[in-house]
Amino acid sequence: MADIQQLEKICTQVRRDIVRMVHAQSSGHPGGSLGCTEFFVALYFDIMKHNKNFQMDGSGEDLFFLSNGHISPVWYSVLARSGYFPVSELATFRTIDSRLQGHPTTHEGLPGIRVASGSLGQGMSIAIGAAETKKLNNDKCIVYSLHGDGELQEGQIWEAAMFASAHKVDNIISTIDYNGRQIDGDVDDVIPLGNIEDKWKAFGWETLSCDGNNQEEIIQALNNAKKMTGNGKPIMIIMKTEMGFGVDFMMGSHKWHGVAPNDEQLADALSQNPETIGDY
DSSP, X not given: XXXXXXXXHHHHHHXXXXXXXXXXXXXXXXXXXXXXXXXXXXXXXXXXXXXXSOOTTOTTSOEEEESSGGGHHHHHHHHHHTTXXXXXXXXXXXXXXXXXXSSOOSTTOOTTOOSOOOXXXXXXXXXXXXXXXXXXXXXXXXXXXXXXXXXXXXXXXXXXXXXXXXXXXXXXXXXXXXOSEETTXXXXXXXXXOOHHHHHHHTXXXXXXXXXXXXXXXXXXXXXXXXXXXXXSOEEEEEEOOTTTTSGGGTTSGXXXXXXXXXXXXXXXXXXXXXXXXXX
16 A cells, blocks of 8 residues: 555645646636545555556556546646646646646547546446456456546436446446535435435445545555455445535535635635645
């Protein structure tokens, strides 16, 4: 396991990147990005076998697909901080002709991005397809995906869930960012999900749960999930997070799903997350 203190330093810096990126363009999605920081840092700095010399086919390495593509700021930051492209490029977020668009895209050839995402509900189908391809090619690596809890209101998710269990796609580890909030309010006020752990079990998936804002706990959950691969069932981690985690005034509300901080709020957010490994 990687050094937890070092991973937490990276998380703090990633949070600085997130709020600075969305502030610069007065546009973006800080809430979910902040809430998923520990997950992304764990995945890229400890869990995944991945190649920074990016190849689109991804053979011989673990793959990651972000289904809820609006939380691109956290992904861009972690990709840059782990060496896929220069950290200085984060300053181009959401600018004209930038590779770092609001939702990840592929036409500009950004290393680390294999599919455009943000049309919610589609990422699981794509990840399952990639996992099936690895099985056909006798590639023993794992496919990971991340999904929003509000995204589970999309019917395509459940079609994909049925397919994966029916076809014993047991080399995929999916995770739900279960923060209980979406753009229009609390998930329970829009379309309640009920007991989502029971739902995934009923659809034939192995399930785990964890606190996604606790670095040690998310690493343990991901490692436990890896041990469960190859046993005939797909795996789902239900990851409880807090939207806006790490910035006190962004926590506890859906308001910061897609709102950028102003100058004063940025200064406040940065004061709560001191620079650790260097700003861009």
